[in-house]
Amino acid sequence: MTVDSSATRKPRRSAAGKAGTTGSKAGSAGPQRTARATRAGAQESTEPQLVQLLTPGGERVENAENAAYEPYVAAITPEELRGLYRDMVLTRRFDAEATALQRQGELGLWASLLGQEAAQIGSGRATREDDYVFPTYREHGVAWCRGVDPTNLLGMFRGVNNGGWDPNGNNFHLYTIVIGSQALHATGYAMGIAKDGADAAVIAYFGDGASSQGDVAEAFTFSAVYNAPVVFFCQNNQWAISEPTEKQSRVPLYQRARGFGFPGVRVDGNDVLACLAVTRWALERARNGEGPTLVEAYTYRMGAHTTSDDPTRYRHDDERAAWEAKDPILRLRRYLEASNHADDGFFAELESESEALGKRVREVVRAMPDPDHLAIFENVYADGHALVDEERAQFAAYQASFADAEAEGV
Amino acid sequence: MALAKAINESLRRALEADPKVLVMGEDVGKLGGVFRVTDGLQKDFGDERVIDTPLAESGIVGTAIGLALRGYRPVVEIQFDGFVFPAYDQIVTQLAKMHARSLGKVKLPVVVRIPYGGGIGAVEHHSESPEALFAHVAGLKVVSPSNASDAYWMMQQAIQSDDPVIYFEPKRRYWDKGEVATDAIPGPLHRARVVREGTDLTLAAYGPMVKLCQEAADAAAEEGKSLEVLDLRSISPLDFDTVQASVERTRRLVVVHEAPVFLGSGAEIAARITERCFYHLEAPVLRVGGYHAPYPPARLEEEYLPGLDRVLDAVDRALAY
Numbered sequence: 176m177t178v179d180s181s182a183t184r185k186p187r188r189s190a191a192g193k194a195g196t197t198g199s200k201a202g203s204a205g206p207q208r209t210a211r212a213t214r215a216g217a218q219e220s221t222e223p224q225l226v227q228l229l230t231p232g233g234e235r236v237e238n239a240e241n242a243a244y245e246p247y248v249a250a251i252t253p254e255e256l257r258g259l260y261r262d263m264v265l266t267r268r269f270d271a272e273a274t275a276l277q278r279q280g281e282l283g284l285w286a287s288l289l290g291q292e293a294a295q296i297g298s299g300r301a302t303r304e305d306d307y308v309f310p311t312y313r314e315h316g317v318a319w320c321r322g323v324d325p326t327n328l329l330g331m332f333r334g335v336n337n338g339g340w341d342p343n344g345n346n347f348h349l350y351t352i353v354i355g356s357q358a359l360h361a362t363g364y365a366m367g368i369a370k371d372g373a374d375a376a377v378i379a380y381f382g383d384g385a386s387s388q389g390d391v392a393e394a395f396t397f398s399a400v401y402n403a404p405v406v407f408f409c410q411n412n413q414w415a416i417s418e419p420t421e422k423q424s425r426v427p428l429y430q431r432a433r434g435f436g437f438p439g440v441r442v443d444g445n446d447v448l449a450c451l452a453v454t455r456w457a458l459e460r461a462r463n464g465e466g467p468t469l470v471e472a473y474t475y476r477m478g479a480h481t482t483s484d485d486p487t488r489y490r491h492d493d494e495r496a497a498w499e500a501k502d503p504i505l506r507l508r509r510y511l512e513a514s515n516h517a518d519d520g521f522f523a524e525l526e527s528e529s530e531a532l533g534k535r536v537r538e539v540v541r542a543m544p545d546p547d548h549l550a551i552f553e554n555v556y557a558d559g560h561a562l563v564d565e566e567r568a569q570f571a572a573y574q575a576s577f578a579d580a581e582a583e584g585v
Numbered sequence: 586m587a588l589a590k591a592i593n594e595s596l597r598r599a600l601e602a603d604p605k606v607l608v609m610g611e612d613v614g615k616l617g618g619v620f621r622v623t624d625g626l627q628k629d630f631g632d633e634r635v636i637d638t639p640l641a642e643s644g645i646v647g648t649a650i651g652l653a654l655r656g657y658r659p660v661v662e663i664q665f666d667g668f669v670f671p672a673y674d675q676i677v678t679q680l681a682k683m684h685a686r687s688l689g690k691v692k693l694p695v696v697v698r699i700p701y702g703g704g705i706g707a708v709e710h711h712s713e714s715p716e717a718l719f720a721h722v723a724g725l726k727v728v729s730p731s732n733a734s735d736a737y738w739m740m741q742q743a744i745q746s747d748d749p750v751i752y753f754e755p756k757r758r759y760w761d762k763g764e765v766a767t768d769a770i771p772g773p774l775h776r777a778r779v780v781r782e783g784t785d786l787t788l789a790a791y792g793p794m795v796k797l798c799q800e801a802a803d804a805a806a807e808e809g810k811s812l813e814v815l816d817l818r819s820i821s822p823l824d825f826d827t828v829q830a831s832v833e834r835t836r837r838l839v840v841v842h843e844a845p846v847f848l849g850s851g852a853e854i855a856a857r858i859t860e861r862c863f864y865h866l867e868a869p870v871l872r873v874g875g876y877h878a879p880y881p882p883a884r885l886e887e888e889y890l891p892g893l894d895r896v897l898d899a900v901d902r903a904l905a906y
Contacts, residue, residue: 338686348654349686353678359644360679363651370633371655390675393644400639554689555723557747561775561822563723 225473226453227443231501233509244452247459251448253516259300259447260511261525263292263504266316268529269325272536273315273332277482281540282332286313290445290477293503294410296320297450298378298472301458305346305375307368309361312350313410314380321347325532326539335546355381355388358407362394365403365461376461377405378454384415386431387423395435395467404461406454407432407469410444412476417489429471437467444474445503475501548574589622589759591733592698594767595740596623596660600630606744607652609636609645610662610698619664620700620759642672646697650679653693658744666701666753667710673718680749681724692747696740701729702793702843703890704757706883713880714844719751720821720853727821728774729753731795733763735818738771746774753820755793777824779831783813786837786903789828789854791817794841794891801896812900820850828854829861836867837903841891846874868906871899 226241228248237245270288277285288295291313299320302308310317315328322345330339331350338349351357361379368375385391386409398405411428413420420428432439438460442453450472457468475498479486511517552567586594599606608623608630614637617624627635638645642663649659663669669676676697683691703712720727726748730736736754743750772778780795781802788798795816802812813835815828832838838858840851855870873891881889 336686336688337682338688341690342654342687343690349683349691351679353674356647356675356679359647359675360651360654362644363648363653364655365651366648367652367655367657370657389671390643390647393639393641393647396639396641397644397648554685554687556726557684557689557692560726560748561824 225441225443226449227446228449228452229443229446229506229510231445231506233506233511233513235510241449241452244449244456247452247455248448251451253511253514256507256511257517257521259296259451260504260507260517261528262296262300262316262319263447263507264525264529265532266292266296266319267504268533269319269536270315272533273329274478274482276329276537276540277332282329282482283334284332284481284483286332286481287476287478288313288315290475290498290503291410291412291472292316293447293507294408294444294450294472294474297447297452298380298408298454298470301451301454302378303375303458305373306458307346307348307361307364307375307377309348309357309364309377309379310350311354311357311381311385312352313382314350317380318345318347321345323347326536329536329540330543333540333543335543355385355390355394357381358385358388358391358394359397361405361407362398362401362403362467365398365405365467366401368404369401374462375404376458377403378408378458379405380408380410382415383409383411383413383420383423383428384418385409386428395432395437395469398467399435399437402464402466404464405467406457406461407467408454409469409471410474411471412444412474414476414480414486414490416480416484417486427471429469432467432469435467437469439469439471441471441473444472445498445501445506447503447507474503586733586737586765587760587762588730588733588736588755589620591737591763591765592622592740592754593624593626594765595737596626597629598767599658599660599741599744600626600634603658603744604634605657607634607636607649607657607659608662609638609649609659611638611640611645611664613637613662618662620756622698622700622754622759623662642668642670643675646672646675646680646695649695650675650683650693653695654691658694658696660696660698660740660744662698664700665707665711666699666713666715669697669699669715672697676719676725676749676751677722681722684748685724693749694744694747695749696743696746696752697749698752698754700756700759701753702755702757703880703886704793706886709880709882712883712886714753714842714875716751716753716820716842717844717849720823720850725749725751725821726775726819727751727753728819729755729792730818731755731758731790731792731816733761734765734769735816737765737767738769739774739818742771742774753792757793758796761796775819775822775824777815777817777819777827779813779827780816781812781814783811783835785811785835786839786900787813787815787828787831787835788839788841788896788900789815789817789831790841791820791850793843797891797893797896798841801893801900804893804897805900810900810904823850823854825854825857825861828858832858832862833865836865837906838866838870839873839896839899839903840870841873841896841899842875843890844875845877846872847877849874868903871903873899 295316429439614627851872
């Protein structure tokens with residue numbers, strides 16, 4: 176993508192202040208259709224309008240259109256930039272290890288984030304400690320930013336639990352499998368923050384497919400009506416398993432917000448700097464009592480939906496190749512190198528750290544014990560339940576009968 | 586005090602006692618709910634505590650989950666039984682399971698109020714009894730009061746519970762009056778109650794059918810039959826101990842509910858009691874309830890709903906063994 180192509184776009188055109196003037200449907204759908212038509216070739220000049228601060232070549236973009244977001248990264252230090260790079264590299268390494276572990280039979284399933292590192296690290300690093308995050312099931316990078324030990328994410332995929340971490344430990348809610356449900360939980364939580372008079376904010380993650388769900392639409396409605404401090408962060412990775420975004424919407428997803436009365440912004444989801452800036456802007460709006468924002472991070476799922484999926488059945492290799500050229504990690508590396516913000520020693524040290532993380536993930540996963548049999552009955556209810564008690568006792572007696580038989584040499 | 590008023594008073598007490606208690610739903614504020622169960626609450630507690638919501642049932646329950654995660658104790662109203670299904674996903678996949686998924690770290694003290702059942706001549710989707718669909722789901726507690734006193738106290742206990750409680754309100758009994766001792770110490774939320782002692786047969790019911798069973802017992806008494814009447818009060822958990830003790834005395838059991846008989850709560854009671862009391866039973870456990878058909882138009886609902894004759898017919902059949 177060139178600087179010029181971005182400079183012709185107006186990323187805040189959909190902002191609340193201008194939402195009163197409804198654009199024509201044909202005009203709204205235009206960029207999206209154009210992008211689709213050239214998906215295979217992915218011509219840079221036909222990218223839909225989006226906020227971009229860093230080109231795929233690693234050059235900083237500064238123009239009038241993205242000026243509103245520049246202040247949110249203007250003071251960023253070389254150290255912080257290296258931190259974003261480190262986050263993305265380690266998250267990708269963790270993800271690769273998890274994929275490999277699934278292939279080795281150590282995990283039952285894995286949902287890879289490959290390609291979405293910038294969207295997750297940029298937005299995740301924009302959150303404050305007292306903010307609350309409601310993820311779907313692919314937000315491994317956001318979990319990393321929130322300080323959740325990545326090995327905790329693997330328990331549910333290995334089948335030893337259905338969660339694996341204390342949501343309140345890092346203000347990072349459990350993964351949610353039912354698509355879009357968490358958008359409402361995030362909205363309710365945000366309503367609670369507003370009632371408490373706190374100045375924290377909430378960020379809800381979901382994908383392009385989830386944007387079709389009623390719960391997401393209802394979350395938009397509730398958050399707008401109650402002016403809830405919530406940021407909806409939609410990672411449009413182009414594919415909802417096998418269905419392209421055209422099967423979800425006739426208009427670019429960020430434009431959905433307009434109909435609910437709050438701003439929507441499309442950001443280059445492979446540009447960590449832009450994701451950081453736009454999310455900081457949206458979270459600040461929320462904290463200032465200006466209500467919800469929809470951020471559409473325009474990105475690409477480089478791998479399969481999950482390890483059970485086969486993307487070769489529904490998309491072409493050249494599409495992936497085109498997105499590889501926009502790799503989020505590579506572009507920041509180019510920028511770091513060109514600006515002399517990182518030297519060879521930094522990259523070598525990070526490589527060692529990455530190796531160590533991979534080794535730890537492998538060891539922890541393989542050492543994860545199966546849960547106790549009676550765990551089936553644990554925490555079904557907070558206050559207890561007679562039927563659960565009865566069935567637990569029956570099950571325990573049944574299990575014990577095997578031990579008794581073994582002791583008797585049967 | 587009327588049953589609806591008892592719930593209103595109970596909600597008022599909860600709102601006064603705990604600033605974290607919220608009342609949410611469609612029309613619950615200015616209107617006071619379509620049955621006026623929440624009448625006057627918004628006026629006294631404000632629209633930050635008694636919240637008129639958009640017309641979106643999944644949104645009501647889903648945001649209540651989020652509020653509970655933030656430390657609130659929402660009591661949400663689903664306007665009518667048949668309208669709960671847009672929220673069923675949130676209730677079943679999220680509300681019921683989050684405590685277990687979080688290994689006990691998260692509690693969801695959410696009460697879902699559902700006016701349910703027929704007998705008021707309503708249009709479709711306004712008269713259904715879907716309690717078995719909720720009782721089947723682990724993680725939910727399901728209760729239904731039959732009288733004003735229970736309505737008051739069971740609501741207090743439901744709000745205080747750290748588990749999600751589906752609170753089915755027998756809408757045809759909303760206007761039935763009864764004594765409510767607001768300073769009493771209530772029994773456990775999930776304990777069934779013997780409302781009338783008898784020796785020949787046990788009638789077990791909950792919610793709107795308890796009164797019918799009491800009427801049936803009165804009618805049977807005129808024929809010299811002594812029927813015991815149980816108010817189950819709670820459908821999940823179900824107090825099988827009280828049912829068993831009764832059946833061991835009377836040796837016969839008829840379960841009565843408005844919901845379809847097939848795979849309903851009566852089926853569960855029949856199976857468990859047969860297992861527990863096989864040698865005590867003089868007759869198979871019989872069930873009286875709705876048919877495997879959509880709830881009919883109002884002009885036919887008297888045929889569909891269990892009435893005095895159908896209950897007494899089942900009593901006669903059980904006694905004939």
